[in-house]
Amino acid sequence: MKQIIATSLLLFSYQVFSETVFVSLEKDNAIAVVDPIAGKLLKTVPIGLRPRGIVLSKNQQQLYVATSDDNTIQVIDIDSLKPIGTLPSGKDPETFAMNSSGNQLYVSNEDDSLVTVIDINQAKAIKQIPVGVEPEPITVSPDDKWIASASEATNMVHWINSKTLAVEDNTLVDPRPRGLSFTSDSKQLWVTSEMGGTLTILDVATRKKIKTIHFEITGVTSDKIQPVGVVIDNNKQWALVALGPANRVALINVKKLTVEKYFLVGQRVWNLAFSPDQKRVYTTNGVSNDMSIIDLNKMEVTKSIAVGRYPWGLVVKP
Numbered sequence: 001m002k003q004i005i006a007t008s009l010l011l012f013s014y015q016v017f018s019e020t021v022f023v024s025l026e027k028d029n030a031i032a033v034v035d036p037i038a039g040k041l042l043k044t045v046p047i048g049l050r051p052r053g054i055v056l057s058k059n060q061q062q063l064y065v066a067t068s069d070d071n072t073i074q075v076i077d078i079d080s081l082k083p084i085g086t087l088p089s090g091k092d093p094e095t096f097a098m099n100s101s102g103n104q105l106y107v108s109n110e111d112d113s114l115v116t117v118i119d120i121n122q123a124k125a126i127k128q129i130p131v132g133v134e135p136e137p138i139t140v141s142p143d144d145k146w147i148a149s150a151s152e153a154t155n156m157v158h159w160i161n162s163k164t165l166a167v168e169d170n171t172l173v174d175p176r177p178r179g180l181s182f183t184s185d186s187k188q189l190w191v192t193s194e195m196g197g198t199l200t201i202l203d204v205a206t207r208k209k210i211k212t213i214h215f216e217i218t219g220v221t222s223d224k225i226q227p228v229g230v231v232i233d234n235n236k237q238w239a240l241v242a243l244g245p246a247n248r249v250a251l252i253n254v255k256k257l258t259v260e261k262y263f264l265v266g267q268r269v270w271n272l273a274f275s276p277d278q279k280r281v282y283t284t285n286g287v288s289n290d291m292s293i294i295d296l297n298k299m300e301v302t303k304s305i306a307v308g309r310y311p312w313g314l315v316v317k318p
Contacts, residue, residue: 019275020317021282022063023291024051027309031065033081036275036282036293036316039303045081048074053095054313057120058102063315066093066107073107073118078317088125090116095313097140097147099162106147106160108135115149115158117165127165131158137179143186146204150177150191157191159207169207174198179230179241183254192227192241199227199241199250201257211257220246229271233278238296240281242269249283249294263301265292270311276318284311 020042023032029049033042048067051074055064063076066089073087073096089096090109093116097106105118109128115135117127132151139148140162147160155177159169174196181190188210189202199213215225226244232254233239239252245268251261266285269292273282281294284307291311293303 018318021273021291022054022056022315022317023284023307023311024054024065024313025308025310026050026052026286026312029067030308031063031076031081032307032311034291034305034307036280036303036305039293039305041305041307043081044308047076047083048072052312053093054315055096055098055105056315056317058098060317064096064098064105066096066313068092068094073105085123087118087120087123088116089118090114090125090128095136095138097138099140100142100144106138106140106149108138108149110134110136110152113151115147115160129160129165129167131160131167132156132170137177137192139180139182139189141182141186141189141204142184145186146182146189148180148182148189150180152176152178152194155193157189157202157207171202171207171209173200173202174212178226178228181230181232181239183232183236184234185236190230190232190239192230194226194228194244197222197225197227199230199252213252213257213259215241215243215246215250215259217243217246217248217262220248228269229283231272231274231281233274235278240272240294242272242283244268244270245287247285249281249292251299261299263292263294265294265301266290266304271313273314273316275316282314282316284314286310286312 021034049069053066075085132154134152174193176195179192229242266288268287
Protein backbone atom coordinates (compact mmCIF):
# COMPACT_ATOMS: atom_id res chain seq x y z
CA MET A 1 0.00 0.00 0.00
CA LYS A 2 2.82 2.41 0.90
CA GLN A 3 4.45 1.72 -2.48
CA ILE A 4 1.17 2.43 -4.31
CA ILE A 5 0.72 5.72 -2.42
CA ALA A 6 4.31 6.73 -3.13
CA THR A 7 3.90 5.92 -6.83
CA SER A 8 0.66 7.91 -6.98
CA LEU A 9 2.34 10.88 -5.36
CA LEU A 10 5.16 10.74 -7.89
CA LEU A 11 2.68 10.64 -10.76
CA PHE A 12 0.73 13.52 -9.25
CA SER A 13 3.91 15.56 -8.84
CA TYR A 14 4.84 14.93 -12.47
CA GLN A 15 1.42 16.01 -13.68
CA VAL A 16 1.50 19.19 -11.64
CA PHE A 17 5.04 20.32 -12.24
CA SER A 18 6.06 18.93 -15.63
CA GLU A 19 6.15 21.36 -18.53
CA THR A 20 7.24 21.54 -22.14
CA VAL A 21 8.84 24.43 -24.03
CA PHE A 22 8.22 24.76 -27.78
CA VAL A 23 10.81 26.86 -29.64
CA SER A 24 10.54 28.11 -33.22
CA LEU A 25 13.78 27.64 -35.18
CA GLU A 26 13.97 30.29 -37.89
CA LYS A 27 16.82 28.73 -39.90
CA ASP A 28 15.89 25.06 -39.42
CA ASN A 29 12.25 25.55 -40.49
CA ALA A 30 11.32 23.54 -37.43
CA ILE A 31 10.07 23.52 -33.85
CA ALA A 32 12.25 22.29 -31.00
CA VAL A 33 10.49 20.43 -28.18
CA VAL A 34 12.32 20.86 -24.87
CA ASP A 35 11.95 19.38 -21.39
CA PRO A 36 13.30 22.26 -19.28
CA ILE A 37 13.16 20.30 -16.01
CA ALA A 38 15.38 17.55 -17.36
CA GLY A 39 17.30 20.15 -19.33
CA LYS A 40 17.23 18.37 -22.67
CA LEU A 41 15.98 18.63 -26.22
CA LEU A 42 13.33 15.96 -26.78
CA LYS A 43 12.81 16.26 -30.52
CA THR A 44 12.85 18.60 -33.50
CA VAL A 45 9.80 18.72 -35.75
CA PRO A 46 9.90 20.10 -39.34
CA ILE A 47 7.36 22.85 -40.06
CA GLY A 48 6.88 25.58 -42.69
CA LEU A 49 9.38 28.16 -43.88
CA ARG A 50 10.96 30.61 -41.42
CA PRO A 51 8.87 30.03 -38.29
CA ARG A 52 8.95 32.87 -35.78
CA GLY A 53 5.94 33.86 -33.66
CA ILE A 54 4.40 30.99 -31.66
CA VAL A 55 1.30 30.92 -29.41
CA LEU A 56 -0.46 28.16 -27.45
CA SER A 57 -4.22 27.82 -27.96
CA LYS A 58 -6.57 28.53 -25.07
CA ASN A 59 -7.37 24.84 -24.61
CA GLN A 60 -3.66 23.97 -24.90
CA GLN A 61 -4.37 21.49 -27.69
CA GLN A 62 -2.84 23.43 -30.60
CA LEU A 63 0.18 25.54 -31.41
CA TYR A 64 -0.19 28.52 -33.74
CA VAL A 65 3.08 29.22 -35.56
CA ALA A 66 3.79 32.09 -37.95
CA THR A 67 5.65 30.59 -40.92
CA SER A 68 6.68 33.89 -42.40
CA ASP A 69 7.93 32.81 -45.81
CA ASP A 70 4.76 30.74 -46.34
CA ASN A 71 2.60 33.81 -45.58
CA THR A 72 0.46 31.83 -43.18
CA ILE A 73 -0.03 30.70 -39.59
CA GLN A 74 0.17 26.96 -39.21
CA VAL A 75 -2.03 25.14 -36.70
CA ILE A 76 -0.14 22.26 -35.07
CA ASP A 77 -1.73 19.48 -33.01
CA ILE A 78 0.03 19.48 -29.64
CA ASP A 79 0.04 15.69 -29.24
CA SER A 80 1.06 14.53 -32.71
CA LEU A 81 2.99 17.73 -33.55
CA LYS A 82 1.55 17.52 -37.05
CA PRO A 83 -0.06 20.39 -39.03
CA ILE A 84 -3.88 20.23 -38.92
CA GLY A 85 -4.68 23.49 -40.69
CA THR A 86 -3.69 27.05 -41.49
CA LEU A 87 -4.97 30.52 -40.67
CA PRO A 88 -4.94 33.43 -43.16
CA SER A 89 -2.38 35.81 -41.71
CA GLY A 90 -1.68 38.25 -44.49
CA LYS A 91 1.78 38.74 -45.95
CA ASP A 92 4.94 37.83 -44.01
CA PRO A 93 3.52 37.20 -40.51
CA GLU A 94 6.09 37.48 -37.75
CA THR A 95 4.51 38.29 -34.41
CA PHE A 96 0.94 37.89 -33.26
CA ALA A 97 -1.14 37.82 -30.08
CA MET A 98 -4.30 36.10 -28.91
CA ASN A 99 -7.18 37.55 -26.89
CA SER A 100 -8.09 36.03 -23.51
CA SER A 101 -11.11 34.22 -24.95
CA GLY A 102 -8.85 32.42 -27.39
CA ASN A 103 -11.06 33.11 -30.40
CA GLN A 104 -9.11 35.87 -32.15
CA LEU A 105 -5.52 36.41 -33.26
CA TYR A 106 -3.98 39.79 -34.10
CA VAL A 107 -1.13 39.54 -36.59
CA SER A 108 1.51 42.12 -37.53
CA ASN A 109 2.01 42.43 -41.30
CA GLU A 110 5.28 44.32 -41.41
CA ASP A 111 5.53 44.80 -45.19
CA ASP A 112 1.97 46.13 -45.55
CA SER A 113 1.75 48.32 -42.42
CA LEU A 114 -1.32 46.39 -41.28
CA VAL A 115 -2.66 44.37 -38.37
CA THR A 116 -4.76 41.41 -39.52
CA VAL A 117 -7.54 40.19 -37.23
CA ILE A 118 -8.26 36.45 -37.51
CA ASP A 119 -11.36 34.65 -36.28
CA ILE A 120 -9.86 31.33 -35.18
CA ASN A 121 -13.10 29.31 -35.20
CA GLN A 122 -13.94 30.42 -38.73
CA ALA A 123 -10.29 30.30 -39.85
CA LYS A 124 -11.00 33.63 -41.50
CA ALA A 125 -9.44 37.11 -41.59
CA ILE A 126 -12.21 39.46 -40.51
CA LYS A 127 -10.42 42.81 -40.65
CA GLN A 128 -7.17 44.54 -41.58
CA ILE A 129 -6.26 47.62 -39.54
CA PRO A 130 -3.85 50.24 -40.99
CA VAL A 131 -1.08 51.14 -38.53
CA GLY A 132 2.38 52.70 -38.78
CA VAL A 133 5.28 51.64 -40.98
CA GLU A 134 6.77 48.21 -40.22
CA PRO A 135 4.58 47.02 -37.35
CA GLU A 136 6.13 44.17 -35.40
CA PRO A 137 5.47 43.77 -31.66
CA ILE A 138 1.83 43.28 -30.72
CA THR A 139 0.04 42.32 -27.52
CA VAL A 140 -3.40 42.32 -25.88
CA SER A 141 -4.20 43.78 -22.47
CA PRO A 142 -5.35 41.19 -19.89
CA ASP A 143 -8.70 42.98 -19.60
CA ASP A 144 -9.08 42.66 -23.39
CA LYS A 145 -9.72 46.39 -23.81
CA TRP A 146 -6.63 47.21 -25.88
CA ILE A 147 -4.61 45.67 -28.67
CA ALA A 148 -1.25 47.43 -28.65
CA SER A 149 0.78 47.42 -31.87
CA ALA A 150 4.14 49.14 -32.30
CA SER A 151 5.65 50.21 -35.61
CA GLU A 152 9.43 50.07 -35.92
CA ALA A 153 9.88 52.78 -38.54
CA THR A 154 7.24 55.15 -37.15
CA ASN A 155 8.53 54.74 -33.57
CA MET A 156 5.00 54.65 -32.30
CA VAL A 157 2.61 52.54 -30.22
CA HIS A 158 -0.86 52.27 -31.75
CA TRP A 159 -3.75 51.74 -29.32
CA ILE A 160 -6.43 49.63 -31.03
CA ASN A 161 -9.87 49.39 -29.40
CA SER A 162 -10.64 45.66 -29.26
CA LYS A 163 -14.38 46.24 -29.71
CA THR A 164 -14.29 48.63 -32.66
CA LEU A 165 -10.98 47.29 -34.07
CA ALA A 166 -9.95 50.87 -34.82
CA VAL A 167 -6.88 52.84 -33.74
CA GLU A 168 -7.94 55.22 -30.97
CA ASP A 169 -4.62 56.77 -30.02
CA ASN A 170 -0.88 56.79 -30.79
CA THR A 171 2.09 57.27 -28.47
CA LEU A 172 5.56 58.23 -29.67
CA VAL A 173 8.35 56.09 -28.15
CA ASP A 174 12.11 55.69 -28.61
CA PRO A 175 13.56 54.39 -31.91
CA ARG A 176 12.63 50.94 -33.20
CA PRO A 177 10.19 49.49 -30.65
CA ARG A 178 10.56 45.69 -30.56
CA GLY A 179 8.75 44.36 -27.49
CA LEU A 180 5.45 45.04 -25.73
CA SER A 181 4.00 43.71 -22.48
CA PHE A 182 1.07 44.80 -20.31
CA THR A 183 1.15 44.42 -16.53
CA SER A 184 -1.34 41.87 -15.20
CA ASP A 185 -3.71 44.63 -14.01
CA SER A 186 -3.71 46.23 -17.50
CA LYS A 187 -2.59 49.56 -16.02
CA GLN A 188 0.85 49.79 -17.64
CA LEU A 189 2.34 48.96 -21.03
CA TRP A 190 6.09 48.30 -21.19
CA VAL A 191 7.79 49.07 -24.51
CA THR A 192 11.36 48.16 -25.48
CA SER A 193 13.25 50.20 -28.07
CA GLU A 194 16.00 48.30 -29.84
CA MET A 195 17.88 51.25 -31.35
CA GLY A 196 17.07 53.61 -28.49
CA GLY A 197 18.53 51.12 -26.01
CA THR A 198 15.67 51.87 -23.62
CA LEU A 199 12.54 50.59 -21.93
CA THR A 200 9.56 52.94 -21.70
CA ILE A 201 6.71 52.41 -19.24
CA LEU A 202 3.38 53.88 -20.39
CA ASP A 203 0.28 54.63 -18.35
CA VAL A 204 -2.62 52.88 -20.09
CA ALA A 205 -5.31 55.27 -18.84
CA THR A 206 -3.60 58.34 -20.33
CA ARG A 207 -1.34 56.64 -22.91
CA LYS A 208 1.44 58.87 -21.53
CA LYS A 209 5.00 58.04 -20.46
CA ILE A 210 5.62 57.20 -16.80
CA LYS A 211 9.35 56.53 -17.02
CA THR A 212 12.14 55.60 -19.42
CA ILE A 213 14.77 53.15 -18.19
CA HIS A 214 18.30 53.07 -19.64
CA PHE A 215 20.67 50.12 -19.36
CA GLU A 216 24.37 50.24 -18.49
CA ILE A 217 26.51 47.09 -18.39
CA THR A 218 30.16 47.12 -17.37
CA GLY A 219 32.34 46.07 -20.29
CA VAL A 220 29.52 46.25 -22.85
CA THR A 221 29.34 49.18 -25.27
CA SER A 222 26.01 50.98 -25.63
CA ASP A 223 25.58 49.94 -29.28
CA LYS A 224 25.37 46.28 -28.14
CA ILE A 225 22.51 47.00 -25.73
CA GLN A 226 19.43 46.45 -27.88
CA PRO A 227 16.28 45.73 -25.81
CA VAL A 228 13.81 43.37 -27.48
CA GLY A 229 11.61 40.85 -25.61
CA VAL A 230 10.02 41.82 -22.28
CA VAL A 231 7.95 39.85 -19.75
CA ILE A 232 6.38 40.89 -16.43
CA ASP A 233 5.27 38.48 -13.71
CA ASN A 234 1.65 38.38 -12.56
CA ASN A 235 2.52 39.71 -9.10
CA LYS A 236 4.21 42.78 -10.57
CA GLN A 237 7.41 41.97 -8.71
CA TRP A 238 9.86 41.32 -11.53
CA ALA A 239 10.16 42.21 -15.19
CA LEU A 240 12.85 40.82 -17.47
CA VAL A 241 14.14 42.41 -20.66
CA ALA A 242 16.22 40.66 -23.32
CA LEU A 243 19.10 42.90 -24.43
CA GLY A 244 20.00 41.31 -27.77
CA PRO A 245 23.72 41.29 -28.69
CA ALA A 246 24.62 42.41 -25.16
CA ASN A 247 23.94 38.74 -24.31
CA ARG A 248 22.23 39.82 -21.12
CA VAL A 249 18.76 39.80 -19.60
CA ALA A 250 17.96 42.73 -17.32
CA LEU A 251 16.02 42.12 -14.10
CA ILE A 252 13.79 45.07 -13.19
CA ASN A 253 12.02 45.76 -9.91
CA VAL A 254 8.49 46.56 -11.08
CA LYS A 255 7.53 48.56 -7.98
CA LYS A 256 10.69 50.71 -7.98
CA LEU A 257 11.20 50.72 -11.78
CA THR A 258 14.93 50.15 -11.28
CA VAL A 259 17.36 47.63 -12.79
CA GLU A 260 18.43 45.17 -10.07
CA LYS A 261 20.66 42.75 -11.97
CA TYR A 262 21.90 41.52 -15.36
CA PHE A 263 21.97 37.82 -16.23
CA LEU A 264 24.61 36.62 -18.71
CA VAL A 265 22.86 34.28 -21.18
CA GLY A 266 23.53 33.06 -24.74
CA GLN A 267 24.38 35.16 -27.77
CA ARG A 268 21.78 37.52 -29.25
CA VAL A 269 19.04 36.88 -26.70
CA TRP A 270 15.73 37.59 -28.33
CA ASN A 271 12.50 36.41 -26.65
CA LEU A 272 11.48 35.33 -23.16
CA ALA A 273 8.80 33.22 -21.46
CA PHE A 274 7.96 32.35 -17.85
CA SER A 275 7.54 28.84 -16.51
CA PRO A 276 3.94 28.18 -15.35
CA ASP A 277 4.85 28.90 -11.71
CA GLN A 278 6.84 31.99 -12.81
CA LYS A 279 9.89 30.84 -10.87
CA ARG A 280 11.95 30.43 -14.03
CA VAL A 281 12.41 32.38 -17.26
CA TYR A 282 13.39 30.79 -20.55
CA THR A 283 15.23 32.70 -23.27
CA THR A 284 15.88 32.16 -26.97
CA ASN A 285 19.46 32.96 -27.97
CA GLY A 286 19.54 33.36 -31.74
CA VAL A 287 23.27 33.31 -32.50
CA SER A 288 24.41 30.68 -29.99
CA ASN A 289 21.52 28.42 -31.07
CA ASP A 290 20.40 27.63 -27.54
CA MET A 291 18.01 28.59 -24.76
CA SER A 292 18.94 29.67 -21.25
CA ILE A 293 17.09 28.98 -18.01
CA ILE A 294 17.05 31.74 -15.39
CA ASP A 295 16.09 30.60 -11.87
CA LEU A 296 14.41 33.51 -10.08
CA ASN A 297 14.72 31.88 -6.65
CA LYS A 298 18.47 31.41 -6.99
CA MET A 299 18.78 34.56 -9.12
CA GLU A 300 21.15 32.86 -11.54
CA VAL A 301 21.31 31.19 -14.93
CA THR A 302 21.20 27.48 -14.19
CA LYS A 303 21.26 25.84 -17.59
CA SER A 304 21.84 26.23 -21.33
CA ILE A 305 20.17 23.84 -23.79
CA ALA A 306 21.14 23.53 -27.46
CA VAL A 307 17.94 23.62 -29.53
CA GLY A 308 18.81 24.29 -33.18
CA ARG A 309 19.58 27.11 -35.58
CA TYR A 310 18.29 30.61 -34.82
CA PRO A 311 15.77 30.01 -32.04
CA TRP A 312 13.29 32.89 -32.20
CA GLY A 313 9.98 32.45 -30.39
CA LEU A 314 8.95 30.20 -27.53
CA VAL A 315 5.87 29.14 -25.63
CA VAL A 316 5.46 27.01 -22.50
CA LYS A 317 2.83 24.32 -22.00
CA PRO A 318 2.17 23.28 -18.39
